[in-house]
Every structure is written in structure tokens, then in C-alpha cells.
Amino acid sequence: MSTTKKATIVHTPSFMDGDEFRVPIFKLLKQDGTTYKNAKLPDLDRDKALRIYRAMLFTRVLDERMLAAQRQGRLSFYMQCTGEEASIVGSAAALADEDMIMAQYREQGALAYRGFEVDEFMNQLFGNDRDYGKGRQMPVHYGSEKLHYMTISSPLATQIPQATGYAYGQKMAGQGHCTITIFGEGAASEGDFHAALNMASVHQVPVIFLCRNNGYAISTPAHEQFSADGIAPRAFGYHMKVIRVDGNDILAVYQAAAKAREWAVENNKPVLIEAMTYRLAAHSSSDDPSGYRSKKEEEAWRDKDPVRRMRLWLESKGWWSEDDEKQEQELRRREVLEAMKRAEKRPPPDLETLIGDVYETPTAQLVEQLEQLKAHIRKYPEAYPKGAKSLDAAKEGNENA
Amino acid sequence: MPDMNMLKAINNALDTAMAADDKVICFGEDVGVFGGVFRATSHLQEKYGRARCFNTPLVEQGIVGFANGLAAQGSKPVAEIQFADYIFPAFDQIVNETAKFRYRSGNLFNVGGLTIRTPYGGGISGGLYHSQSPEAYFAHTPGLKIVVPRNPHQAKGLLLAAIRDPDPVLFFEPKRLYRASTGEVPEEDYQLPLGEAEVTKEGDDITLLAWGAQMEMVEKAAELAEKEGISCEIIDLRTIVPWDVETVVESVLKTGRLLVTHEAPLTGGFAGEIAATIQQRCFLYLESPIARVTGLDTPFPLTLEKEYMPDHLKIFEAIKQSIDY
Ligand SMILES: Cc1ncc(C[n+]2csc(CCOP(=O)(O)OP(=O)(O)O)c2C)c(N)n1
Ligand SMILES: [Mg+2]
Numbered sequence: 001m002s003t004t005k006k007a008t009i010v011h012t013p014s015f016m017d018g019d020e021f022r023v024p025i026f027k028l029l030k031q032d033g034t035t036y037k038n039a040k041l042p043d044l045d046r047d048k049a050l051r052i053y054r055a056m057l058f059t060r061v062l063d064e065r066m067l068a069a070q071r072q073g074r075l076s077f078y079m080q081c082t083g084e085e086a087s088i089v090g091s092a093a094a095l096a097d098e099d100m101i102m103a104q105y106r107e108q109g110a111l112a113y114r115g116f117e118v119d120e121f122m123n124q125l126f127g128n129d130r131d132y133g134k135g136r137q138m139p140v141h142y143g144s145e146k147l148h149y150m151t152i153s154s155p156l157a158t159q160i161p162q163a164t165g166y167a168y169g170q171k172m173a174g175q176g177h178c179t180i181t182i183f184g185e186g187a188a189s190e191g192d193f194h195a196a197l198n199m200a201s202v203h204q205v206p207v208i209f210l211c212r213n214n215g216y217a218i219s220t221p222a223h224e225q226f227s228a229d230g231i232a233p234r235a236f237g238y239h240m241k242v243i244r245v246d247g248n249d250i251l252a253v254y255q256a257a258a259k260a261r262e263w264a265v266e267n268n269k270p271v272l273i274e275a276m277t278y279r280l281a282a283h284s285s286s287d288d289p290s291g292y293r294s295k296k297e298e299e300a301w302r303d304k305d306p307v308r309r310m311r312l313w314l315e316s317k318g319w320w321s322e323d324d325e326k327q328e329q330e331l332r333r334r335e336v337l338e339a340m341k342r343a344e345k346r347p348p349p350d351l352e353t354l355i356g357d358v359y360e361t362p363t364a365q366l367v368e369q370l371e372q373l374k375a376h377i378r379k380y381p382e383a384y385p386k387g388a389k390s391l392d393a394a395k396e397g398n399e400n401a
Numbered sequence: 402m403p404d405m406n407m408l409k410a411i412n413n414a415l416d417t418a419m420a421a422d423d424k425v426i427c428f429g430e431d432v433g434v435f436g437g438v439f440r441a442t443s444h445l446q447e448k449y450g451r452a453r454c455f456n457t458p459l460v461e462q463g464i465v466g467f468a469n470g471l472a473a474q475g476s477k478p479v480a481e482i483q484f485a486d487y488i489f490p491a492f493d494q495i496v497n498e499t500a501k502f503r504y505r506s507g508n509l510f511n512v513g514g515l516t517i518r519t520p521y522g523g524g525i526s527g528g529l530y531h532s533q534s535p536e537a538y539f540a541h542t543p544g545l546k547i548v549v550p551r552n553p554h555q556a557k558g559l560l561l562a563a564i565r566d567p568d569p570v571l572f573f574e575p576k577r578l579y580r581a582s583t584g585e586v587p588e589e590d591y592q593l594p595l596g597e598a599e600v601t602k603e604g605d606d607i608t609l610l611a612w613g614a615q616m617e618m619v620e621k622a623a624e625l626a627e628k629e630g631i632s633c634e635i636i637d638l639r640t641i642v643p644w645d646v647e648t649v650v651e652s653v654l655k656t657g658r659l660l661v662t663h664e665a666p667l668t669g670g671f672a673g674e675i676a677a678t679i680q681q682r683c684f685l686y687l688e689s690p691i692a693r694v695t696g697l698d699t700p701f702p703l704t705l706e707k708e709y710m711p712d713h714l715k716i717f718e719a720i721k722q723s724i725d726y
Contacts, residue, residue: 076526127704135704138528154530155487156459189458190490219435220456292435348704358699365668369697373708380714387708 023232023244025276028251031304033312035251042255046319052093052250053314054328055113056085056307061332062108062118063281066125066139069340070285075125079140081106083248083280086306087212089113090253091180091273094261100166100179102150102159105140106212106279107182114147118335122343134356135349157183157190160209164200164270167207171268178206178264180257186217188231197238200270208260209272212247214279219292235272247275248306251313278304347393348386351377402585407578410553410586411441411518414560415479417590419449422477424514425564427454429464429481438483439520439579465491465517469498472512477564485521485573486530492538499569500544515569518560520576521549522614522664523696523710528703534665534696539571540642540674546570547641548595549613552578553586558593559639566595575614582617598645600652604634607658607723609716610649610675612638615662621713626720633720641671649675650682657688658723662711667695689726692719 028039035041044052063080070078081088088109092101101110108121119130124142127135132143133151143151150166153159163181170177187193188211200207211231215222222230235242241263245256253275260271278301282289289298314320351374355366362370374391381388405413418425427442433456436443445454457464461482468478482488488495495517503511523532539545546568550556556574563570575582601616602623611619616637623633634652638644653659659679661672676691694711702709 131704136529136700136702138526138531138703141528154528155489186459189460189463191460191462192490217430217459218438219431220433220459224433224456225458286438351705351708354697354702354705354708355699363698365698369667373697376715376718377708379718383712383714384708386705 018228018233021233021236022229023242023274025244025246026252026256027246027249028255029249029309029313031309033309033316035313042251042258044251044254046317048093049314049317049319052089052113052254053310053320055089055109056250056310057328058112058332059085059089059109060307061329062112062121062336065333065336065340067281067285074340074344075139077139078125078285079106079283080281081109083301083306084212084214084277085109086250086253086310087210087247087275087277088182090250091182091208091210091257091275094254094257095180096177096261098148099177099261100148100150100163100170102163102166102179102181103152104156104159104183104187105152105154106184108140108142110182111142111144111147111149114144114149116142116144116147116149118339119342120144122339123346126343126346127349128343128346129349130343130346131349134353136353156187157192159183160187160193160196161199163207163209164196164203164205167200167205168203171204171206176265178208178261180208180210182210182212184217185211185213185215185222185231186220186225188234189225197234197240197270197272201238201240204268205270206264206268207270208257208264209270210257211272211274212277213274214247214277216279216283216293218283218287219289221293230274230276232272232274240270240272242272242274244274244276247277248304248309250306250310277306280305347389349390350394351387351390402587404583405553405586406580406583407550407553407556407574408439408441408580410557411560411574412443412445413586413588414557415442415445416448417557418477418479418561418564419445419453421590423453424475425453425477425479426471427479427481428457430459430483431456432481437481439576441518441574442481461487461490462494465494465499468515468517469494469502469512472515472569473502473510475514477514477516479516479518479564482517482519484531485519485535486533488517488519488535495539495545495571496542500542504544512569513567516560516563516572517570518572518574520579521573522575522577523701523706524577524614526703526706527701529700532701532706534573534663536571536573536641536663537665537669537671540671544569545642546595547573548639549573549575549641550639551575551613551616551637552582553584555593555637555639557586558591559595561590562592562595565592570595573613577614578617593639596640596643596645598639598648599637600634600648601637602633602635604632604656606632606656607660607720608634608636608649608652608656609720610636610638610659610661611663612641615664615711618711618713618716619662622716622720625713625717629721631720631724644675646678646682649679653679653683654686657686659687660692660694660716660719660723662694662716664696664711666698667693668698670695689723692723694719
């Protein structure tokens with residue numbers, strides 16, 4: 001038998017239930033934009049605060065527009081970050097821009113903060129020829145090498161142990177970078193979550209585990225997901241530092257994540273953050289929450305809107321005004337709409353992309369399969385408009401060359 | 402007989418199974434109050450209570466591990482994996498546990514009561530993680546039965562048979578047809594046999610073999626071929642393991658030609674297994690090589706999904722090639 005610490009010996013059978021480990025919630029900012037008395041605020045200057053707010057607002061606008069586009073049939077699918085902008089943008093803002101982000105799918109705010117351009121969002125959403133993912137994945141599966149944002153993978157929780165491994169590599173490289181991995185409270189039920197935390201702790205890895213506890217995994221409420229006090233107490237089992245934060249409180253999220261990063265990088269140790277928030281939107285454009293939760297519950301959380309909360313704080317500092325808000329919203333809406341039109345008009349990815357990237361170079365079998373496919377499409381061009389378009393483009397290219 | 406879509410028929414089969422046997426228990430991600438993301442388990446919790454129809458935490462290895470234990474105890478778990486693409490966290494529980502429970506204990510214990518239901522297949526703009534057809538991975542593991550229905554009537558009868566079969570069954574549901582495929586389904590309790598293929602159309606020139614959603618493609622292709630004077634015999638394999646060799650052999654001995662189609666990639670796909678067996682049994686009767694029309698040897702794409710799919714036109718071309726060989 002071996003434990004890390006010397007055990008206390010007792011002589012009566014005493015069972016423990018963990019109830020002594022209730023994790024408090026860290027808050028700084030009230031819903032009216034004022035801060036708690038005695039709250040020690042993070043060091044956020046005007047520029048940084050506005051960079052954060054603009055990313056949150058952009059995310060909100062993007063989500064509204066794209067859901068509307070999905071409803072109009074212009075887009076096959078969409079997932080909103082709505083309600084969780086502070087958790088996402090606040091934590092991204094606390095990192096160095098070179099730190100790696102390995103997210104789940106609802107974290108477009110982090111990309112917006114890092115400077116992913118509106119056309120880059122649109123090209124992925126429409127899976128056109130400029131999509132970095134070459135039109136292979138469903139909408140919202142973004143990735144950006146230059147912004148250190150790992151391409152999203154739909155199978156849940158797979159990125160969590162990968163983040164541990166990535167961060168181990170960063171520790172070995174010794175440049176003071178770390179990785180943050182973001183996931184839902186539902187995904188945290190997967191075995192991969194537990195493997196990731198244990199390995200991070202055993203191998204002393206600078207990784208931040210950020211759980212967005214937004215109350216639901218599709219229709220499953222958090223209380224059917226786990227019976228413990230949320231996700232935070234799990235850290236104790238892995239001997240890991242943990243903090244629970246009001247996920248709709250931008251100042252608290254930012255400060256918690258900044259301190260977590262400092263700790264992780266200086267000590268080569270993992271940290272768990274549980275952000276308490278709410279998925280204000282449906283799970284995805286395919287979902288209708290009216291079958292599993294009440295309007296009343298949604299309204300109660302709408303009153304805790306993280307974007308409005310930050311705006312009120314910015315206004316109280318004199319850093320933002322009603323006019324600024326109006327202008328910014330209009331500007332961003334227009335940007336999104338124009339970029340959407342551009343992305344929709346772009347051609348589909350080239351037919352060759354079908355067999356590309358399966359291996360570093362396509363195998364002989366794949367090359368043959370593509371040739372057969374091309375011959376087939378030439379025979380039935382109307383049945384495969386996208387493939388036919390790409391063949392035409394290739395032909396024109398050859399003629400021009 | 403009422404008309405139902407495939408989801409309704411599956412729901413009706415589960416309802417029938419739960420009403421007939423208290424030991425039938427349905428669970429999985431979102432299957433409780435919500436009735437599953439596709440609504441295959443709608444109203445079952447309302448009707449049979451939370452103890453017999455419930456949401457699980459989001460953990461596939463847990464769902465199947467739990468189901469294995471429950472089946473070993475003598476219950477009849479019907480576990481739902483939300484998408485076949487997400488069955489892989491449970492791969493170990495299925496391949497090393499479900500499949501070998503009876504064998505390794507010398508039949509002291511078994512998990513024969515277990516059924517795993519999961520939606521599979523493409524054609525729904527699902528991209529690489531909502532479109533896969535993973536049947537061949539499981540077909541390679543002795544100890545698992547694998548069933549795929551093609552329409553609502555088949556779905557109900559085969560699912561009831563799967564739940565009551567003495568061996569564990571993986572039941573792959575063609576999600577593209579969930580709402581698209583409708584037809585008459587008897588209200589009463591009935592079963593269709595596992596391990597038996599069905600000749601759905603008789604013909605003389607070539608045998609077309611498929612299962613699940615590909616049956617629709619094959620039927621369309623056969624219509625095109627008939628217009629060119631090619632008479633097609635169509636077989637729905639229905640059960641992939643154990644597959645009905647005799648029905649296919651009998652047909653190929655008659656037609657002299659075989660085409661097998663599935664959405665899964667070519668390499669390692671189940672069509673290869675069928676081709677090897679049939680060429681051995683029918684070698685001297687074959688007029689042309691056995692044709693395989695399948696997905697490409699790539700992950701499942703999104704924008705170019707139509708190009709990827711082994712559709713009726715690709716099957717039609719392969720039929721003509723086989724005839725003109
Ligand atoms: C391994 C795996 N199982 C199931 C799914 C289907 N699925 C997609 S999202 C989701 C719920 C996730 O909930 P949570 O982790 O809480 O994140 P949220 O959607 O609330 O942000 C499920 C079950 C999946 N993508 N991957
Ligand atoms: Mg959640």
C-alpha cells in the first residue's frame with residue numbers, strides 16, 4: 001500500500017462523504033456593474049478591458065446573426081456561446097497570446113479575443129475553399145495555428161488529456177508557455193477528463209483545466225450528470241489546486257485565470273477552474289430546450305447576462321458609452337453580414353481535398369479512388385454540382401496556364 | 402396498420418419490449434425526459450418510470466460497462482449510444498467484455514440480454530463525426546451480433562428480436578432514414594429473424610447486396626438498370642453477423658454476378674468479407690468480378706459529402722461495368 005502522505009490511524013470505523021469539501025464561488029462584480037466591498041480587483045487597464053469587451057460583444061453579435069442564418073437555411077448548423085462569453089473571453093485574456101487553447105466547440109469568444117477575423121469565421125462556417133479545415137468539419141469546428149487554437153474535434157473530452165500532453169511538451173521546451181483546455185460539465189464525465197487530471201498531476205504539467213459548468217449537457221441537467229458539489233471537488237482527488245468562479249463575472253474569471261496561469265507556469269503544476277454559468281441558448285440549432293427546462297429558469301439567468309454586466313462596469317469607469325455600444329454593435333453586425341455574403345459566394349474546396357491530409361501524401365489507392373471519382377463526376381456533372389465546379393475550375397486553370 | 406416513420410417504429414418496439422418484460426431497461430445520454438436527441442425513447446420514462454428509462458452521465462465506456470454488468474445480472478439493458486461515431490470510448494467494454502463474457506467464463510456468466518442501439522451513417526451534413534458506419538470494426542470481433550434495419554417495419558421486428566436474442570446485439574440505426582422512411586408497422590408484438598437475409602426483389606442478371614440506408618440507393622440503381630434491360634435481384638443482408646451466406650450464394654448461383662455496397666470505407670469494409678466468401682462458394686459461376694461500391698478510404702467529409710457517398714449513380718455504373726465485363 002502506498003499513499004503520498006503518511007496516514008492518520010484511527011480505531012473506529014469512520015466513513016467520510018466529502019461534504020466537508022464545499023468549494024466557494026469567487027465573485028468580484030455585481031450585476032449592476034458595481035464591485036463587492038473589499039473586492040481586490042484585477043489589474044485591467046482600459047485598453048485590455050475594451051479588447052475583452054469588444055470580443056464578448058462580437059461573439060454575441062456573431063451568434064445572433066449566424067443562428068438567424070441557420071434559421072434561414074443558409075447554414076447547416078450552429079452553436080452559440082451565448083451566456084458564457086465572460087468565462088471564455090475572460091480566461092483567454094488572462095493568458096499569453098502564445099499559450100495553447102484546446103476547446104470543446106462553444107468557445108468562439110476566445111478566438112475572437114485572439115483576433116480571428118470575421119472572414120476566417122465565415123469561411124469555416126460555410127466550409128468553402130478558404131476554410132482552413134477544407135470543408136471537412138461541421139460549422140463551429142474552428143482551428144488556427146497562428147492563434148494557437150487547436151482545431152475543434154466533436155468527440156467530447158478527447159482534447160483534455162491531449163492538453164496535458166501538449167503542456168508537457170511546452171514544459172520540456174521551457175519557453176514559459178502553458179495550455180488551457182476548456183470543456184463542459186457534461187464532457188467532464190468522460191474517462192478522458194479523469195485521465196487528463198491524474199496525468200497532469202503525476203507528471204507536473206502546466207495545464208489549466210477550465211470547466212464551463214453551464215447547467216446542461218444537451219437536455220441532461222447537471223444534477224443528473226453528477227451528484228457531488230459540481231466539478232471542483234474532483235481536483236482534491238488528484239491533488240490539484242482548484243478555484244470555482246462566477247462564470248458571468250468578467251473580473252473574477254480574469255483574475256482567477258491570471259492567477260491560475262501564474263501558478264501553472266511558475267510551478268509546472270495543473271489547476272482546475274470551474275466557471276459557474278448558464279447556456280442561455282439552445283444546445284445547438286438542432287435543439288429546442290422547451291422540452292427540458294422552463295422559460296422562468298432561462299429568464300432568471302438572462303438577468304445575469306455577463307455581457308451587460310461588463311458593459312455596466314465599463315460605463316461606471318467612463319470607458320464606454322451608450323453611443324459606443326450602438327456604434328460597435330452596428331459595425332460588427334455589418335461586418336458579419338458582409339463577410340457572410342462573401343463566404344457564401346466562394347466555391348467549395350477543391351475535389352482533391354477529399355483525399356488530402358488522410359496521410360501526409362495520398363496513398364496509391366487514394367489517388368486511384370480520386371481518379372475514378374473524377375471520371376464518374378464528369379459523366380454526371382449535374383448530380384455533383386460541387387465536385388463538377390471544382391473540375392471545371394481545374395480545367396480553366398490548366399487552359400490559362 | 403398504422404403508418405410510422407422509423408423513429409416511431411423503434412420507439413414502438415422499445416415500448417412493446419418494456420411492456421412485455423420488466424427486465425427491459427433503457428438508458429443513455431438524454432434518453433430520459435427528453436426521449437433522446439432523435440426522440441427514439443420518447444415517453445418511455447413517463448410510462449415506465451425513471452428506474453427503467455433514464456439519462457446517464459455523459460460517458461460511453463460507463464454506459465456499456467454498466468450495461469454489461471446489468472446484463473450479467475439477468476436484466477435486459479437496451480443502451481443507446483447517441484451517435485455511432487461516439488461508440489469508441491466504449492470499444493474496450495464492447496470488444497473485450499461484451500463479446501467475450503460468455504466465452505471466458507465457460508458460460509458461467511453471459512451478457513446475452515444486452516442490446517446496444519446507435520444511429521449510424523451519412524447523408525445528413527454531419528461531417529466526419531456524425532456520419533460514420535463502424536460496423537466492420539465490430540464484425541471483426543467474434544461474440545457480437547450486428548443488425549441493421551432498412552425501414553420501419555424491419556426496425557421494429559428486428560429490434561424486438563435483438564432485445565430477446567440470447568446473445569449481445571449491436572443494432573445500427575440508419576439515421577438518414579429516421580424520419581425519411583415511413584411505412585406500415587403492425588401495432589402488435591412481432592419479431593423478424595436474426596441471421597436471415599431477405600430477397601426484396603427477384604431478378605436474373607445481377608445480385609445487389611446491401612443493408613440499412615444503402616438499400617434505398619440499391620433500389621434506385623436497380624430502377625435505372627431495369628430501364629437498360631438489366632434485371633437486378635436485391636438482397637437486404639439485415640444481419641451482418643452472423644450473415645446469411647446461403648441466401649446470397651443461392652442468388653449468385655442464379656445471377657452469376659454480385660455487387661455489394663456500404664457507406665463505410667472500402668478497405669477492411671464488410672463487403673470484402675462477403676466477396677471472399679462468395680468467390681469461394683460461387684467461383685465457377687461468376688461472370689464478372691464481385692463489385693464493391695463503398696465510401697472512399699478517407700474520413701467522412703462535409704462540403705463534398707455528395708461526392709463521397711456511394712450513391713445510386715455509382716452503383717448503377719458499377720452494375721453496367723459488371724454486366725459489360
Ligand atoms: C464522446 C461523445 N459523446 C457524445 C457526444 C454528443 N454530444 C455533443 S455535445 C453533448 C453535450 C455536452 O455537454 P457539455 O459538455 O456540458 O457542454 P455544453 O454543450 O453544455 O457546452 C453531447 C452529449 C459527443 N459529441 N461526443
Ligand atoms: Mg454543459
